[in-house]
Amino acid sequence: MPSVADALLIAVDHQRAGRAAAAGAIYREVLQAEPGQPQALYLHGLLDLAAGRADRAASLLARAVEVRPSHTGARLALARARLEVGQKNGAVDAAESALALDPNQPEAHFLLGTALSALGRTEEAIASLVQAVARQPRHAAAHLNLGNAWADLDRFDEAERFCRAAITLDPALAEAHASLGFILTATGRLDDAVAACDAAIALRPDFAEAHWNRAVACLLAGDFAAGFAGCEWRKRHRRFHGGFPDLPGPSWMGEDLAGRTILVRAEQGLGDAIQLSRYLPRLVALGARVELVCDARLIPLLRTLPASPALTPQGMGLPRYDVWVDQMSLPRLFATTPETVPTPSGYLQADPAWAAAWRATLPEGCRVGLVWAGNPAHANDRRRSLPPGALAPLLEVPGQCFVSLQLGPRSVEAAAMPGLIDPTARLTDYAATAALVAALDLVITVDTSVAHLAGALGRPVWVMLPFAPDWRWMLGRDNSPWYSSMRLFRQERPGHWSGVVASVAETLRNAPPRAA
Secondary structure, eight states: OOOHHHHHHHHHHHHHTTOHHHHHHHHHHHHHHOTTOHHHHHHHHHHHHHTTOHHHHHHHHHHHHHHOTTOHHHHHHHHHHHHHTTOHHHHHHHHHHHHHHOTTOHHHHHHHHHHHHHTTOHHHHHHHHHHHHHHOTTOHHHHHHHHHHHHHTTOHHHHHHHHHHHHHHOTTOHHHHHHHHHHHHHTTOHHHHHHHHHHHHHHOTTOHHHHHHHHHHHHHTTOHHHHHHHGGGGGGSTTTGGGOOOOSSOBOOSOOOTTOEEEEEOOSOHHHHHHHGGGHHHHHHTTOEEEEEEOGGGHHHHTTSTTOOEEEETTSOOOOOSEEEEGGGHHHHTTOOTTOOSOTTOOOOOOHHHHHHHHHHSOSSEEEEEEOOOOTTSTTHHHHSOOTTTTHHHHTSTTEEEEEOOOSGGGGGGGGSTTOBOOGGGOOSHHHHHHHHHTSSEEEEESSHHHHHHHHTTOOEEEEEOSSOOGGGOSSOSSBTTBTTEEEEEOSSTTOHHHHHHHHHHHHHHSOOOOO
16 A cells, blocks of 8 residues: 555545545545544545535544644635534634634635624624635625625625625626525515526526525516416425425325315415415315314414315324325415415404403403514514514504514513503414404504414404515505405615604504404
């Protein structure tokens, strides 16, 4: 056998020539003879990282760093590997240790900024990425990640500038085109957003995130055909694909359902499940026996659907079925357009006796339910939820009986809101919340599941939306094709909730709903 140095040179030649298997065999042979050989650990780690085996790469590179702590390259590669496998804090540690060895290393600043951004430490990430760009002005990926970080702060002018710079530096960087599509969508330039996503898809036809970004732009523009077709890529999107484990048997593609059982899988949030449950009676009308698998908290409410589909709690095993479908695929399969959304006037019912009991406990006058925050685990919650205290001007509108519908961690804020009635301890599931909503004259809410609940009950509901809203609320309109009882109030610029609350308060003061 040649010396270790000669063997590693041969392996590197194999690696450069694309003969990865031959290179890997030599690295393993060297490490079998000398398990702590630092260069073999490093080079084998790079080989595995390039081949997409980031778990193995991270293990090898961590050993390389342990054996040779002064090896900056190994620390940088370790940071990259840990990013690949989602070890964000570990990636921060590896990048920071590389910077301790060489504070001027642009790649270390880039990797640190990327890891910090993934952790949601956006301002720190921007500081690191600015350093990366300053030290290596032609680093296209650093420009891209800096643009993405600015977008996370809704600083869309800066975000667009850096994304466009990334494209100028590397026109083949598909991720930059897709990010530009997201930014253009967020700023309402939907045709340009679609074009940017098309550029990304031309470079990488299987780029799920680009297809998803394009779908969102199309849906916001009202092009439901293209939008819901593109939504199928959600099942391959990094953020969503974990929610779509493979199901046995054929998926439903629109064929005849007469006499067959179809399993419908609820997906994403509780609000999505409520919104899309309107399609279940249509499946029953096609002659199918419908089995919906959904969150147990929804089952008492969804039992009020017409045609009474069967309901199974998630995690309880699957019932027998002939074909299956994911719930958000139903608008595409029924060729839904903004003009043909099923039953926008409402399709769920609250228990009338329960609603009457709620009504009897509330003071006389106009009763207005309030929700000011969504689930903090939601990826977009920072944009859609109000900051603490933002509802104060609304609470000053005279003649109203304000009632909290706020659940979750932010519900504790109800105690600091003067005059607010808080019955939420009794809201044990969505059927209970539905009965309370039915006892109210109006619901005012941010974009969360209560908005869908009120709309599905046909109750008056005003929704306060961020500047860049979710796809279902479209752009440039104050109503929704999904719910005819809904009115939309939109931010005029990112983060500007005071204007929205002022508009809601003025509307409530000048045109309050009639008390039941």
